[in-house]
Amino acid sequence: MKNLYLGVDIGSVSINIIAIDEENKLQFKLYTRNSGNPIELVKKGLVKFKNEMNPKDYKIKGVGVTGSGRQLIGYVLGADTVKNEITAHARASTYYHPEAGTIFEIGGQDSKLIIVEDGIAVDFAMNTVCAAGTGSFLDHQAERLGIPIEDFGGLALEAERDVRIAGRCTVFAESDMISKQQYGFTKAEIIKGLSEALVRNYMNNLVRNRVLEGEYIFQGGVAANIGIKAAFEEEIDSEVIVPKHHEVMGAIGIAMLAKRDIKRNNQESSFRGFDLTEEEFETNSFECGDCANNCEVIKVVADGRVIAVTGDRCGKWAASLITDSSTAAALSFNKKADQKPELAESDINKSEDIEVELYKVDLEKEKKVMQELKELEELEEEKLDESDKDEKEDNVYV
Amino acid sequence: MRLSFPYMGPTIVYKKLFELLGHDVVMPPRPNKEIIDLGVKYSPEFACFPFKVITGIYLKLMEENVETLVTSGGHGPCRAGYYGEVHKKILKDLGYEVEIIVIDSPHDDYKYFYDVIKKLKGDSSWLKVAQVIKTIYEMTKAMDEIEKKVETLRAYNDNGIINQIWMEAQTDFYQIKSINEIKRIKNKYLNKLLQYKESIPEVDQRYKIGIIGEIYVVLEQSINNQIEEKVNYFGFEVERSQYLADWIRENAFPFIGRDLEEIKVKGEEFIEIEIGGHAQANIGHAIDFKEKGFDGIIHLKPFGCLPELVSQSVMDDLSEKYEIPVLTISIDEQTADANVLTRVEAFLDMIKEKDLREVM
Numbered sequence: 198m199k200n201l202y203l204g205v206d207i208g209s210v211s212i213n214i215i216a217i218d219e220e221n222k223l224q225f226k227l228y229t230r231n232s233g234n235p236i237e238l239v240k241k242g243l244v245k246f247k248n249e250m251n252p253k254d255y256k257i258k259g260v261g262v263t264g265s266g267r268q269l270i271g272y273v274l275g276a277d278t279v280k281n282e283i284t285a286h287a288r289a290s291t292y293y294h295p296e297a298g299t300i301f302e303i304g305g306q307d308s309k310l311i312i313v314e315d316g317i318a319v320d321f322a323m324n325t326v327c328a329a330g331t332g333s334f335l336d337h338q339a340e341r342l343g344i345p346i347e348d349f350g351g352l353a354l355e356a357e358r359d360v361r362i363a364g365r366c367t368v369f370a371e372s373d374m375i376s377k378q379q380y381g382f383t384k385a386e387i388i389k390g391l392s393e394a395l396v397r398n399y400m401n402n403l404v405r406n407r408v409l410e411g412e413y414i415f416q417g418g419v420a421a422n423i424g425i426k427a428a429f430e431e432e433i434d435s436e437v438i439v440p441k442h443h444e445v446m447g448a449i450g451i452a453m454l455a456k457r458d459i460k461r462n463n464q465e466s467s468f469r470g471f472d473l474t475e476e477e478f479e480t481n482s483f484e485c486g487d488c489a490n491n492c493e494v495i496k497v498v499a500d501g502r503v504i505a506v507t508g509d510r511c512g513k514w515a516a517s518l519i520t521d522s523s524t525a526a527a528l529s530f531n532k533k534a535d536q537k538p539e540l541a542e543s544d545i546n547k548s549e550d551i552e553v554e555l556y557k558v559d560l561e562k563e564k565k566v567m568q569e570l571k572e573l574e575e576l577e578e579e580k581l582d583e584s585d586k587d588e589k590e591d592n593v594y595v
Numbered sequence: 596m597r598l599s600f601p602y603m604g605p606t607i608v609y610k611k612l613f614e615l616l617g618h619d620v621v622m623p624p625r626p627n628k629e630i631i632d633l634g635v636k637y638s639p640e641f642a643c644f645p646f647k648v649i650t651g652i653y654l655k656l657m658e659e660n661v662e663t664l665v666t667s668g669g670h671g672p673c674r675a676g677y678y679g680e681v682h683k684k685i686l687k688d689l690g691y692e693v694e695i696i697v698i699d700s701p702h703d704d705y706k707y708f709y710d711v712i713k714k715l716k717g718d719s720s721w722l723k724v725a726q727v728i729k730t731i732y733e734m735t736k737a738m739d740e741i742e743k744k745v746e747t748l749r750a751y752n753d754n755g756i757i758n759q760i761w762m763e764a765q766t767d768f769y770q771i772k773s774i775n776e777i778k779r780i781k782n783k784y785l786n787k788l789l790q791y792k793e794s795i796p797e798v799d800q801r802y803k804i805g806i807i808g809e810i811y812v813v814l815e816q817s818i819n820n821q822i823e824e825k826v827n828y829f830g831f832e833v834e835r836s837q838y839l840a841d842w843i844r845e846n847a848f849p850f851i852g853r854d855l856e857e858i859k860v861k862g863e864e865f866i867e868i869e870i871g872g873h874a875q876a877n878i879g880h881a882i883d884f885k886e887k888g889f890d891g892i893i894h895l896k897p898f899g900c901l902p903e904l905v906s907q908s909v910m911d912d913l914s915e916k917y918e919i920p921v922l923t924i925s926i927d928e929q930t931a932d933a934n935v936l937t938r939v940e941a942f943l944d945m946i947k948e949k950d951l952r953e954v955m
Contacts, residue, residue: 265933283941284948318945320920323938406911488762489625490817510824511762512755551785551792553743570725 199224200258202459203468204452205242205274206282206445207235207266210305210332211418213448214242216250221292221453225250228444231305235266236273240474247471260468261285261455263447265306272497272505273478275469278455285450287311287318290414292453293440298411301399301429301437302446303419305332310403313411322403330398332419334367338391341371342384349388353424356389358382364394392424396432409433416443476500485509596717598663599623599656601649604814604839605742607769608735613665615727616719621659623652626817630655631928637685644897644927645811646678648818653682657691665715668699673871673902730774735840737781738768744788746834749827750802751794758824760787802946805884807836807877808895809903812926814839819895819926820935826893829943834889836880837873858883865909872902881913881921891920891946893939898927920946 199218206213212235216225227242261278262271263285271279282304290300291313300311308331312320324330339346360382363373374387382390413435419425420443429437440446459466479498484491494514497505506514599621600609606623613620624630626648634651653664664682669675679697686693698711716724741764749757764784771777795801804826812819813835823833841855855876862879869875881892894910896903907923914921922942924935 265937268933280944281937281940283937284944317948319949321941321945323941491625491627509755510821511759512753513759515755551744551747551789551795553740553747567729570729573725574722 198253199255201225201255202259202452202456203246203257203261203274204285204445204448204450204455205239205260205262205264205270205276206285206448206451207231207239207262207264207270208282208305208418208447209265209307210336211444212238212242212264213445214239214246215442215445215448215452216246216255217449217452217456219456221449223442223449224255226442226445235270236478239270239273243471243474247474257466257468259452259455259459259466261451261453261458263451268507269480269497272507273469273473273499275467275473276455277464277466277468278451278458280451280454282307282447283309283311283321283323284318285447285454286416287313287321287450288453289446289450290416290440291316291318292450294412294414294438296412297414299409299413301413301415301420302417303331303399303415303425304417304447305336307331308399308403308417310399310407312407312409320407322405322407324402330364330395330402332417334370334395335391335419335422335425337367338371338374341374342388344384344388347421350392350422350424350426352385353389353392354427356383356386358386359393360386360390362387362390362394364391364398370394388424389428392422392428393431395425396428400432413437415439416446418444420444473499482508485514487513596663597621597661598665599659599661600665601652602626602815602817603811605738605765607765608731608738608839608843609665611734611769611771612727612731613715615730616715616724617717618715621656621661624655626652626815631818635928637689639681641899642681643674643899643901644818645809645900646674646681647928648811648815649678650682650685653686653693654689657686657689657693661693663694663696665696665698668697669871671869671871671902675872726774730771730777731843732840733774733777734768734771735843737777738765739838739840741781741784741788742838743834744785746823746827747832748788748791748794749824750830750832751796752791754824754828757788757791760784801832802830802891802943803832803834803884803887803889804891804893804943805834805836805880805889806893806895807880807884808873808893809897809900810837810841810873812895812897813837820930820932822893822895822924822935822939825936825939826943829940831890831943831946834884836877836884865913866905870902870905872900874902874906877903877906878909878913881910881919882917885917885919889919891922891942893942894921894923896923896925898925898929 201216201218201224204215204217208231210231212229212231214225214227215223218224225246227245229238229242231238259278260274260276261280262274262276263280263282267279286302286309287300290297295316297313300313302309302311308324310322311318335349336346339349344352360377362377363369370391374391377387377390413433415426415429415437416439420439426437426439442449476499480495481498482493482495485494488511490510492509494506494508496503506517509515597619598613600623602623602625610620610622630651631648632651633654634647634649637654638647638650656664666679668679679695683695696711696714699707712724742761745757745761764780767780771780806813806822814837816823823835826833858879859876860879861882862875862877864882865878866875884892894907896907910921910923920942922938924938
């Protein structure tokens with residue numbers, strides 16, 4: 198019987214599910230397009246997993262979820278580790294390529310750059326306000342040119358001439374592509390220009406003035422595109438490695454992280470089991486108007502049973518649902534705190550124990566000003582009638 | 596006067612200040628989606644994000660027949676200095692006649708500052724003003740002390756539990772009538788927080804993040820995607836470069852700002868001249884945080900903010916020279932919560948992983 202760890206990556210364009218064993222060997226791999234209903238797709242993926250694997254052969258010891266949809270799916274699966282995709286990608290990359298120095302990761306809507314030193318991520322950058330230079334951008338342009346995205350990269354290598362496409366923005370790139378087509382450039386040449394524009398964009402937005410070093414790893418969905426890989430190699434003038442499982446690296450990384458967390462904390466997985474594929478999930482949200490914060494509270498419901506509440510800053514809605522012992526403990530602690538009798542006057546000065554540094558005040562000056570104010574008060578009390586003369590108190594404000 | 600002011604940080608203090616001076620104070624609304632949309636619609640497109648939020652707040656306040664708006668000015672070549680005038684023009688174009696009183700720093704123009712204070716004090720005697728300022732000062736100090744403890748404890752406890760104490764404290768402070776009550780309320784809540792003291796781990800297991808940036812996005816939780824709570828949620832302590840008292844220290848108490856000047860001097864290493872806003876001070880704070888043993892800096896910058904754009908560009912050099920990781924987050928109405936969460940989480944993971952270099 199094998200111990201398996203599931204890794205699930207809910208991206209904007211694809212949903213990936215993988216399973217690794219204790220030795221980090223890949224036992225199951227599934228890459229599907231995200232058509233907009235992540236819960237259904239994850240359920241389908243799990244059914245596939247169940248059908249392919251012999252239930253007597255394995256035990257799920259841990260589950261990790263990453264990607265932009267990680268929160269919701271984390272609740273649905275009862276994940277042990279829910280973490281961002283940057284950490285997950287870095288983990289998987291450095292496992293397969295311990296010498297890695299720079300990781301280019303281009304996904305559906307995000308592009309990321311991770312700088313690694315001795316197997317540890319030390320710096321990262323992520324695209325900010327613009328999606329030019331990501332998978333969706335290429336997808337869109339491939340569709341416009343009528344070329345399947347799978348053939349897109351290969352075609353770029355057939356180009357005979359160079360053409361420069363403005364890659365700053367998807368919309369302008371498109372109009373530039375059209376005008377270059379009118380000039381008589383071939384599709385292959387335009388695709389090559391586009392690949393170069395994407396890489397140029399990546400360099401300008403993410404790399405900026407960073408010095409890139411070490412083995413260069415290129416992963417994420419777009420790494421399947423050999424045209425982009427070639428453009429990267431030309432730009433940095435060095436070989437770029439595309440890992441074997443480049444499209445599911447995030448899922449592999451999160452499974453590794455889940456394994457680590459389970460081992461470190463010596464805990465049982467909170468995975469909700471394969472029965473969840475039979476359940477119906479639903480999410481509700483409402484705005485809690487009980488205070489000025491107006492938090493948007495989100496409830497996750499499975500077969501009519503609330504399994505998670507999140508979004509409230511005071512914690513009262515989350516506490517209304519006791520899912521595990523830690524929340525329960527926190528709640529009872531909270532109650533205990535509330536029930537404490539009001540503090541006696543004598544307790545009043547015992548409170549200086551949690552050390553925090555308050556801003557530096559010029560004590561002498563403060564004392565002087567406070568003294569001046571006090572003198573002023575006394576003076577005023579003596580001469581009540583004259584209290585409105587401005588000149589006298591002017592010095593207070595100087 | 597029936598007056599109001601922009602919403603920024605724990606607003607209780609400003610409300611209390613004007614109330615004690617005998618004004619009819621209308622509480623400004625907390626920025627939310629509706630207010631931000633309103634502000635974006637009626638502000639120039641190229642204006643910086645805080646300007647747009649404040650426009651939204653003002654427009655919402657117009658429904659309450661506010662006569663006077665009190666706000667602070669900026670200094671140096673930062674657009675905040677024009678906020679008052681431009682807001683006045685926008686409101687006028689929309690048919691609202693309202694007076695905007697801009698409190699500029701007394702360091703720039705003492706005479707003007709004096710006139711403004713005279714106007715705001717209304718019928719109160721100067722003695723009353725002195726007393727009010729003393730009360731407000733004590734209150735701000737007490738609230739800042741509690742908030743700093745909240746920011747430490749939230750890292751090791753459920754955010755909700757600690758938040759609740761902080762919210763109760765703010766409500767209680769609001770009820771204060773005299774300076775004598777401040778100490779009692781402060782100690783009541785410090786004692787409540789003290790129960791959670793044991794959750795704080797050993798010194799070498801504590802991680803601290805400093806938050807620097809433009810004052811409005813640093814102070815106002817409702818527009819900075821509750822960045823502090825996010826950082827706390829991942830088990831990191833937080834300290835900001837700006838607290839409530841800072842605004843008051845700069846704008847109302849010309850006599851207590853020594854440490855701010857020291858910090859500004861530190862900033863001159865990277866930004867030699869005054870470029871407006873808090874750019875120089877922010878660089879100084881970043882260096883100061885490093886000297887205090889912090890593990891990382893989160894730099895918040897409103898989209899379209901000139902001084903912070905400059906400080907962002909020197910962050911790379913600063914980060915390298917002082918060996919402290921810096922994450923810059925640009926904030927405007929387009930900023931998605933999930934995106935900020937991903938960046939912050941990855942940043943914090945990166946800091947922690949360095950210490951958790953374990954064998955696979």
